[in-house]
Amino acid sequence: MRYEKPTTVEAATALLAGQGARVLAGGTDLLVQIRSRILNPDVVVDIKGIDTTRKITKDTSGYTIGAAVTGAELKEHPTLSKDWPGLVEGANLIGSTQVQGRASLGGNLCNGSPAADSVPAMIAAGAVATIAGPKGTRTLPVEDIMLAPRKLALTAGEFIVSFKIPARPAHGGDAYLRFIPRTEMDIAVVGCGVALALDAGGTCTAARVALGAVAARPLLVEDGAKALIGTKVDDAALAKLEAAAKAACKPIDDKRGTVEFRIDVAGTLAKRVAKIALERARKV
C-alpha cells in the first residue's frame, strides 16, 4: 500500500485515476475499513495537502467549505453555526470529540452510507459539491452524489474539492435530528434535515426536507417542502409534512430497525426538525 499526499488538485486527480486508488480525508471510515480488511487499496491519496480542501471561505453568495474540513473546525468557525446551525449540528453528531478532530463532510458523503449524519443537513441547506477530475471541474447537488450504498456518481479520478452552501435567506433556519437508540456513538436509524425561509409575515416561502437512513440513498423529499411552502408551518402543515416524509421512505428491515419503525420515526422527526427550523427562522 502506497501513501501519497499531493498538494495540487491536478496531481491528486492524476493519482486517483490509477488502479486501486482511494481518497483519504480524515480516515475515520477509510482506516477502519482497511484495518478490518474490508478495503485494501493500492494507493491512498491524502487530499489534506491541497489547500482548497481544508478551508472555509465566505462571500455574499455563501460559504465554500473544503471537503476535508473537520467537524471541529466547522464548529469553531465564527459565523457558520449562526447561519447554518443544522448543518453544523449534523456534522458534529459524527462520533466523539476524537473523531470530530478528523471527520469531514466529504468523507461522510463519499463513504457512501445512507445513514451519514451530515448529508441530510447538507441537502436541506442546498449544498452543491465542486468535483475535480481528470477532465476538469464540475458541480453536482449533494442529493445527486450518492446513488446507492457505497456507490457514488463520481467517476474514475474524480474527488470532491469543496461544497458550496448558499447564503442564509433573511428569515431562514435549518435543523437536523437523528434517531439512535442511545444518546451517542451510534448510527442514525433515521436522520432528517429541514431548511426553510419565511417572509416578513411568517409565511414559509422556501423549504427543503431531506431524510437519511430510510432508503438506499439520502432523499430530498419534494412533497415535504410542498407541505410547508405557503403555510405558517402550523399543525396542519406539519401533519402534511409528516405524511410526505413517511410516504417518501423506502427503508429496509435490519438489526437497527424495522421498516415500520423507520417510517414512523421519519414522520416524527420531520415534524420535530421543522419546528426547530421554524423557531430559528423566526429569530433571525
Added chain:
Amino acid sequence: MQERVKKPQFDVVGTRPVRPDGVDKVTGRAKYGADLKMAGQLVGKVLRSPHAHARIKSIDVSKALALPGVKAVVTAEDFPGQPSEFIPAGEGVVNYRDMTSNVMARAKVLYEGHAVAAVAALNEKTALAALDAIKVEYEVLPHVIDEMEAIKPGAPILHEDMITTGVTPAPTKASNIAKRVEFVLGDAAKGFGEADLIVEREFKTKAVHQGYIEPHACLASASEDGSAELWVTTQGHWVVRAYCAKLLGWEIGKIRVTSSEIGGGFGGKTVVYLEPLALALSKKTRRPVKMVMSREEVFKASGPTSGGTVKVKMGVKKDGRITAAEAEITLQAGAFQGSPVQPACMCAFANYDLENVKVVGYDVVSNRPKVAAYRAPGGPISTYGVESVVDEIAEKLGMCPIELRLKNAAKEGTRAAYGPKFGPVGLIECLEAAKESDHWKAPLGPNQGRGLAAGFWFNIGGETTVSLQLNEDGTLTLMAGTPDIGGLRASLCMMAAEELKMDVSKIRPIIADTSSLGYNFLTGGSRSTFSSGMATVEAARSIVKQACGRAAKLWDIPEEAVTFEDGMIRPAGENAGKHKPMSLSDIAKVAGKTGGAIVGYAAISAQGAAPSFGVHIADTEVDPGTGKVTVTRYTAIQDAGKAIHPSYVEGQYQGGAVQGIGWALNEEYIYGADGKLQNAGFLDYRVPVASDLPMIDTIIIEVPNPRHPYGVRGIGETPIVPPMAAIGASVRRASGVRFFELPMSPPKVLKAMKAAGKA
C-alpha cells in the same frame, strides 16, 4: 430498623481510603492481559467456524505450515480426548469433554465462531495469512438458534447422545434438552384454589454478553523441562491452571499461572478459551505465545448468558397474600449443556415467603456460543418474569407494589423453595428504605413512570488462602489469590488494618500467582470480599498471636500474659505495667532475633456466606413519537451486611444496575436466518454509554451476616437481578403498555404503543 447483631465500632472498616491499585490504573501502568510481553514471543490466532452447525470433514494445515514465519498449528488432535463426566466446580459443574470440544471443535462445529485450529507465527500478519491458508472442508448441517425451536420435535440435534436427565422414565431418543430440574414446596394446585386472583404470563429474554471492556488475552511460555508459565486475565487462575492441566494432560504443579489486572469479567472470565491453545502452541514451538481476542471474537466465541422463555403463574388473595406460585423456565445453554437454569429456578421466588411453589426448568442446547456465568447467573431472567407478574398483581389489586411485597417478603426463618431457611436477611429493610426514599415520593413529569422490583442472590464462600507478611520495618504485605475486580485489595487491606490497628496505607496488597499461595477458588459468586476477607482476618489474628509470643519471649513471661490492645502489645495481668508496651513495628524489627519472619497464613474453606436482597426503583420517560425509553432517575437499595469500603459497594450497585438497564432496553444477540451473529461489536450490541444514564443513586442497608467477622455479605451479583423488572414496571406506567419481552427497544415499544393507541 431492627438491629440483629450488635454493631461494633470500627476504625477503618466503613471508611473510604484511596484504593491501592488506583494510581497504576489511572496512569496506565497497570498491566492487563494484553500488556505482558516476552522476548521472542509469537502471535497466536484462532481459525473459527463460519457456520452455525457443520461436520468437519477434513482440515488441511499443510499450506499454512509452509508459510515462512508460521511456527506451529494446533487442532483438536493436539488435545487428548476427555470422558463425559460432571465434576463439581464451585457454583456449578464442569464437563471436560464439553470443555475440550469447546476450546477446539471435534468432529462438528456447533456455532459460528467455534474454534477449529490455532496458529503461532512471528507476527500478526503472518498468523492471519496462515489462518487463510488452512483448508477446512465442512458438511453444513441445519442449525437451530432459538431455545423454543430447539426443543421442538424434528429440530436439528446438536449432540446425538444427549438424553434428557431428570425425566423418568428416561427418554429413548436424543434431544436438545440436556436436563429437567424441579423445585417443589407445598402444593401449588391447592394454593391456586385458594387464590382470588391469578396472573399467568410468558416472558422472553435475549442472550446478552457481559461486555467486559478487556478482551480475553494471555501469554504462555512452556519450557523444555515440562514446566510452564501462563499470564492471563481471569477471575480465577487456580481454576485456569486446573482446566489447562486437564485439557493438556499436564501436571498441575508444573504450571504456574499469574493473573493480570482484569478489565471486567462479570463471570465471563471463569472459563478457558485461549489459554490451553497458547500453552499447546508454546510447547510445540518452545517459544512464548501471546493470544488476544478481537472484540468480534469475544462476542462470537466467549460466553454470553442465556436468553430464555419464562412462564410465571401466581395466585393471590384480595389482601395481597400470595397463595401459590409456579414457573417454567427454559434457558439457552449455548452449544454445550450447562445453562444457569438451576439457579434461575432457585432464585425465581426467593424474594417471597411462600407455602406453595413449583418451579420447573429446562437446559437447552442450540447453535450459539456456550454460555458462561454472568453476574447472578440465571437470577435476572427468572426474576424479570416473577417481579413483572408481582407488579401486575399490585396493579390489578390496586395495591402499592411495596406494600404487596412487604406482605409477602422473605425474612429470617423463611423456607426458600429450593430448600434452606434464611438466617437474618434484609429484604424488609430494603423495602422500607425504598418507601422512605425521596425517590419513591418524588413527582413525575409527562410520559414518565416509576417502577420497582426486588432481587436476590445466594452468594458463596469456598476455598481461600491469604498470606500476610509483617516486614522488617513494620509494614505489611498482603497476598490474596482471588483476582481483584471490584476493589477487593482495598477491602482486604482495610480488614487487615482494622485487626492490626495499622494505618491502611502501610499495607501493600498483591494478587499472588498459583505457585506462591495455596489454592483459591475464583472470584465469583460474590465471594471474594467475604471469603478472602475472612481469611485475611484469620491471618491477621495469627500475626497478633505470633507478635504476642515474641514479646512474651523478650519479656520472659508466659504468652497468655501478653495482650494486644489499641495497637500495642502489652504485658497483662500481674505483669501489667512491668514492661514497656511494644508496637507491631517494634516486634517486626526484632523478628529475626526472636524466631524469624512473622507470617500470618490462612487456608480456609469459607463457610457462612449469606444472601443479599436488593430493591431497585426506576423512573423512565417514554417518547411516544419514537418509542425510546430514557431512564430519568434510578435508585439501587441493597443489603451489604457490612460495607467494608462503601464506595466499592456503591460501585457494584451502580454497575449491576447499569448492566441491567442495558439488558432491559437495548442489549441482545441478534441472529440472521443463516445462524450468524449480526451484531458482534459495540456499535450494534448496545451497552449503555455514560450519557444515556442518570447518576445511579444507592442506599446501603446493613443487616450484618452473623457468620462473618465484620458482617459481610456478597454484594456483587444481586444488583443485576432487579433492573429489568423495575424498568419494565416503570415503562408500563410511562407508556401505558406492559411488555413481556426484552429488550424493550424502540421499535418494539413504538409498535406496542401504536397498537394500544398510545403513540
